[in-house]
Amino acid sequence: MSGRQLLLMDGIHKRFGPLIVSAGVTLDIEENEIHALLGENGAGKTVLMSILCGVLSPDEGQIIFKGQALKPGSPRQAIKHRIGMVHQHFMLVPNLTVAENYVLGQGSPFSVIRDMKTVHARIVELSDRYGLGVKPDALISDLSVGEQQRVEILKVLYHGVELLILDEPTAVLTPQETDRLLHLLRRLVEDGKTVIFISHKLDEVIRVSDRVSVMRDAKVVRTVKTSETNARELARMMVGRDVLMDLPRAPIEPGRVVLSVEHLNCDGESGLPALHGVSFQVRANEIVGIAGVSGNGQSELALALTGLLPIASGSVTLEGAELVGRSSHDINQMPIAHIPEDRHRMGIVLPLPLTENVILQRFDKPPFSSRGMLDMSEITRQTRDLMRRFQVKASGPGDRIQNLSGGNQQKLVVGRELDRRFDFLLINQLTRGIDIGATELVMHKILEQRSAGKAILLISTELEELFTLCDRILVMYEGRLVGEMPPDRGRLEEIGLLMAGKSPMSAA
Amino acid sequence: MANSESGQPLAVAPQAYGALWRGLLRPLRTVAQPAAAVALALACGAALLAFNGYDARAVIDVMVLGVFQDTRSIAEILLKATPLILIGVGLCVAFRCSIWNIGAEGQFYAGAAAATAIGVSFNGLGAWLYVPLVMLAGALAGAAWAAIAGLLKIYFRASEIVTTIMLNYIALIMTSYLVTGPLRDAAAAYPQSARLVQEAWMPRILPPTRLHIGILVALVLAVVMYVFLFRSARGYALRVVGISPDAARYAGISVPRNIMISICLSGSMAGLAGAFEIAGVTRRLFQSISPGYGFEGIAVALLANNNPIGAIFSGLLFAVLRSGSELMQITAQIPQVLVLVIQGIVILSVVGFAVLRIPSLRPSE
Structure with missing residues (x-):
C-alpha cells in the first residue's frame, strides 16, 4: 500500500426506474492495495463496479483515475486505462481455446490475427510467473470452474491491467481453490497491481484485504483499514439496519409437526452438491427462519422442497406424506404454498395482466375455469377482491403486472399464495426490493397465517425480517445448517459470524 | 370552499381521459405497425419499379384493378389465402409458446403426401366420409412431421429452428421420391401422382370458380384457435410456457x-393446408406443390402479432400481394426477379416491424 490515491469514484448516483441502485457513493482506492467491497446481495457492489468499467453509465458523479476524469459509460476508456474485471459469470467462449479467447476482440476487426506462437508464449510465461497452470491450447469447455476462473484472471493480466476487479470470485470455488486465489491476489499486489475484491464473506475479506468498504442499501457505509477492525464490527456494519417496526406476535405454542426434513442432500444446478444432510422440522403456528448469506444452499432448499430440483437423498414429509420423488405438478396439488425468491423469473409472468397472474397455479381449477375454459368474469372479480384485500395499486385487473412497482407485485404474489389451500407456507425472500409500506403489509399477513395455525418456513438474507417474524432462526452456511438461534437482536453478531462460517466461540 | 369543490373533478378528469385515450389507442396501435410495415414495403417496391424504368403508378393501377377485377379473381385470392391463413394460425399457436417452427413448409408437404396417399386409394366411400378422411390424414401427417422436431427438442435439446428447417428438405425429397416412385401415375409424362378419387375432392362453394370449403374451415379454425389460446385453460398454460418457462x-x-x-397443433394446420391444396386445387401431388406457403405463413403470423384472428387479415393481405405480383408479371411484363425482390421487401419489412414489437424476438443482452 503506497497511500497514493489511484481511483476516486465521487458522488455516484444511479437509478433503474424507481429503484435506486447507487445513492451518491464515494469510494477511493489507493495504489497497490487489495480493497474489499463488502456487502449483502443487492447492496450495490456489482452496479458500482459496472459503472467503473463503463458498462453502466452513472446518472451523476465522476470517476477520477490517476488524476484524470474517465468518460462515463465507455468500456473502451476503462480498457485503455488498464482497468479489468473478472465477472461472476465468466465471459469465455466455451468452444475456443484459451489463446483464442485471449485474442478475441483485440485490434480492429480487419486486422490479421497476430502470430499465435507469440500469444502462446506470453500465456505460458504469465501462467508460470503466477503459478496458474493455464495451458494456452486447452479448450475452455474442458476446464473446471476453478480453472476457468484462473483463465479469466490471466486474461485480464494478459491484457496488462493495473486495476483488477473480481466480482464474488470465491462464490464458485471450493475452499482449497479459494486459498489458492487469495494467495494469487497477494502476489499480484506484490507485483504492483491494485485489486478490488467484491465479497460478502467476512473471513476472506479479513484474510486478504488491506482496506474494506462496506456497502449497504446502495451506499458505502464506511471504509476502514482491515487491521483496525474485526469480524464482529464488519458484520454489524454489513447487516445491521434500523428497526423498521415491531409487529405484535401473539405468544402461541407451536402445534403438530407439519413439515419434516431429514438428511436432505441435493445437487445444485451446476451439478455440485448444494445441500448436505439438512434436517429440521416446522410445526403448526410456527415461523422458522433460515438465515444465511445468499448462495449457501437456500435457493436449492426452496427448489428441492417444491419439486423443482431433484433430491439426491433424504426425506421430506408434509403432513406425513413423502414429497421426495414427486413432480412439481404433484406437489402443487398438495397443501403447500410457495412465495418464490425471484419474483420476475418465477413468481409472476411480467407481460401478462394481473388477472392471468392471479390464476398461475390454479388456472385449470374451479372457480377460475370450468370444462377447460377460463371464466374471465370470475377471474376478474377475484382479482379485484385480492387487489382490495392486499392493497395492490394498479390501474385495474387488466393492467400488465410489469407496470406495477416491486412492492405491489409482491403483494399480489403473497395474496395469491395465501389464497391457496395450504398447511405449509414456504417463503424465500419476503421483502426483497420492496418499500416499507408493502413490507409492513405482507409481514402482517404472514403473522396472521401463523396465528391461523399454518407452518411457515421463511428463508431470508435480511436478518431484520427474520427477527421480526420468526420463532426460531436456523443458520445455513455452505449447504449445512450450522446453528439455531432465538430471534434475539442482541445476538446479531453471533448470527452474523455463523453466517460467515465462523463459530461465535472461536471468533471472540 | 370553491377550490376544494372544483378540486375533485379536476383530480379525476386526467385519469378518466387517460383511460379513454388508452382504450382508443390500443386497437389503433395494434393496426398501426402492420399497416406501416406494408406501406413502407409498397413504397420501397414502387421506388424500385420507378428506378428500373417502369411506370410505378400504372403498375399499381393494373395490380389493384386486376386483383379485384371480378368474382373469379377474388375467388383466386381466397384460394391463395386458405393455406396462408391455416399455416399462419397454426404458427401463431407455436410462436405463442416460443416454439420457432420454421418447418410449416415441410409439414405442408407431409400433409399433401398423406392426403394423396389416402385420396387415391379407396373407391365408393362417399364424399361425406372421404373428404373428412383426407383432411384428417393431412392434419395427422403434418402433426407427426412436426412432432419429430418437438421430440428432438425435448429429449436432445435440439433447436427446433434448425431441425424444422432440416425436416423441410427431407419432406421435399420424400415427396419427390413418392411422385417418381410409389405414387407415380404411370400414364403421365411428368413425375406426378394419379388423380384423387372424385369423392375425395373438396366441395366447391362458388362455382364456376375453384374456391372450395377450405377457406371456411380456415376461418372457423382461426376463431377456434383464438378461443383456445386466450380463453381456455390449456391455451393459458401454453402461453405461460412461451413467456416464462421458469414461472x-x-x-x-x-x-x-x-x-x-x-408444435403438433401448428404442424396439423400446415398439414391440413397441404391436404386442401391437393384435394381442393391440384387434385394431384407433384414435386413443387407449395410456392413457399410455409415460409410466407411465418410472416403472416408475425404480422398478426401471433393473434389467430389477425392472421385472417394478414393471410388475406399476403394472398392479395401474391395475386398482384402474378399480375405484375403477366400484365405489366415486369421480370419475375423484380417481383420476387418486391415480395422479399414486404416480408423483410413485416418481420422487421415484428421484431420491434415482440420482446422475445429481440436479440438478448
Whole structure:
C-alpha cells in the first residue's frame, strides 16, 4: 500500500426506474492495495463496479483515475486505462481455446490475427510467473470452474491491467481453490497491481484485504483499514439496519409437526452438491427462519422442497406424506404454498395482466375455469377482491403486472399464495426490493397465517425480517445448517459470524 | 370552499381521459405497425419499379384493378389465402409458446403426401366420409412431421429452428421420391401422382370458380384457435410456457407437454393446408406443390402479432400481394426477379416491424 490515491469514484448516483441502485457513493482506492467491497446481495457492489468499467453509465458523479476524469459509460476508456474485471459469470467462449479467447476482440476487426506462437508464449510465461497452470491450447469447455476462473484472471493480466476487479470470485470455488486465489491476489499486489475484491464473506475479506468498504442499501457505509477492525464490527456494519417496526406476535405454542426434513442432500444446478444432510422440522403456528448469506444452499432448499430440483437423498414429509420423488405438478396439488425468491423469473409472468397472474397455479381449477375454459368474469372479480384485500395499486385487473412497482407485485404474489389451500407456507425472500409500506403489509399477513395455525418456513438474507417474524432462526452456511438461534437482536453478531462460517466461540 | 369543490373533478378528469385515450389507442396501435410495415414495403417496391424504368403508378393501377377485377379473381385470392391463413394460425399457436417452427413448409408437404396417399386409394366411400378422411390424414401427417422436431427438442435439446428447417428438405425429397416412385401415375409424362378419387375432392362453394370449403374451415379454425389460446385453460398454460418457462415450472405446468401441443397443433394446420391444396386445387401431388406457403405463413403470423384472428387479415393481405405480383408479371411484363425482390421487401419489412414489437424476438443482452 503506497497511500497514493489511484481511483476516486465521487458522488455516484444511479437509478433503474424507481429503484435506486447507487445513492451518491464515494469510494477511493489507493495504489497497490487489495480493497474489499463488502456487502449483502443487492447492496450495490456489482452496479458500482459496472459503472467503473463503463458498462453502466452513472446518472451523476465522476470517476477520477490517476488524476484524470474517465468518460462515463465507455468500456473502451476503462480498457485503455488498464482497468479489468473478472465477472461472476465468466465471459469465455466455451468452444475456443484459451489463446483464442485471449485474442478475441483485440485490434480492429480487419486486422490479421497476430502470430499465435507469440500469444502462446506470453500465456505460458504469465501462467508460470503466477503459478496458474493455464495451458494456452486447452479448450475452455474442458476446464473446471476453478480453472476457468484462473483463465479469466490471466486474461485480464494478459491484457496488462493495473486495476483488477473480481466480482464474488470465491462464490464458485471450493475452499482449497479459494486459498489458492487469495494467495494469487497477494502476489499480484506484490507485483504492483491494485485489486478490488467484491465479497460478502467476512473471513476472506479479513484474510486478504488491506482496506474494506462496506456497502449497504446502495451506499458505502464506511471504509476502514482491515487491521483496525474485526469480524464482529464488519458484520454489524454489513447487516445491521434500523428497526423498521415491531409487529405484535401473539405468544402461541407451536402445534403438530407439519413439515419434516431429514438428511436432505441435493445437487445444485451446476451439478455440485448444494445441500448436505439438512434436517429440521416446522410445526403448526410456527415461523422458522433460515438465515444465511445468499448462495449457501437456500435457493436449492426452496427448489428441492417444491419439486423443482431433484433430491439426491433424504426425506421430506408434509403432513406425513413423502414429497421426495414427486413432480412439481404433484406437489402443487398438495397443501403447500410457495412465495418464490425471484419474483420476475418465477413468481409472476411480467407481460401478462394481473388477472392471468392471479390464476398461475390454479388456472385449470374451479372457480377460475370450468370444462377447460377460463371464466374471465370470475377471474376478474377475484382479482379485484385480492387487489382490495392486499392493497395492490394498479390501474385495474387488466393492467400488465410489469407496470406495477416491486412492492405491489409482491403483494399480489403473497395474496395469491395465501389464497391457496395450504398447511405449509414456504417463503424465500419476503421483502426483497420492496418499500416499507408493502413490507409492513405482507409481514402482517404472514403473522396472521401463523396465528391461523399454518407452518411457515421463511428463508431470508435480511436478518431484520427474520427477527421480526420468526420463532426460531436456523443458520445455513455452505449447504449445512450450522446453528439455531432465538430471534434475539442482541445476538446479531453471533448470527452474523455463523453466517460467515465462523463459530461465535472461536471468533471472540 | 370553491377550490376544494372544483378540486375533485379536476383530480379525476386526467385519469378518466387517460383511460379513454388508452382504450382508443390500443386497437389503433395494434393496426398501426402492420399497416406501416406494408406501406413502407409498397413504397420501397414502387421506388424500385420507378428506378428500373417502369411506370410505378400504372403498375399499381393494373395490380389493384386486376386483383379485384371480378368474382373469379377474388375467388383466386381466397384460394391463395386458405393455406396462408391455416399455416399462419397454426404458427401463431407455436410462436405463442416460443416454439420457432420454421418447418410449416415441410409439414405442408407431409400433409399433401398423406392426403394423396389416402385420396387415391379407396373407391365408393362417399364424399361425406372421404373428404373428412383426407383432411384428417393431412392434419395427422403434418402433426407427426412436426412432432419429430418437438421430440428432438425435448429429449436432445435440439433447436427446433434448425431441425424444422432440416425436416423441410427431407419432406421435399420424400415427396419427390413418392411422385417418381410409389405414387407415380404411370400414364403421365411428368413425375406426378394419379388423380384423387372424385369423392375425395373438396366441395366447391362458388362455382364456376375453384374456391372450395377450405377457406371456411380456415376461418372457423382461426376463431377456434383464438378461443383456445386466450380463453381456455390449456391455451393459458401454453402461453405461460412461451413467456416464462421458469414461472411455468413453478406453477406445475409441464413445459415439454406444451412444447408438443404447440408444435403438433401448428404442424396439423400446415398439414391440413397441404391436404386442401391437393384435394381442393391440384387434385394431384407433384414435386413443387407449395410456392413457399410455409415460409410466407411465418410472416403472416408475425404480422398478426401471433393473434389467430389477425392472421385472417394478414393471410388475406399476403394472398392479395401474391395475386398482384402474378399480375405484375403477366400484365405489366415486369421480370419475375423484380417481383420476387418486391415480395422479399414486404416480408423483410413485416418481420422487421415484428421484431420491434415482440420482446422475445429481440436479440438478448
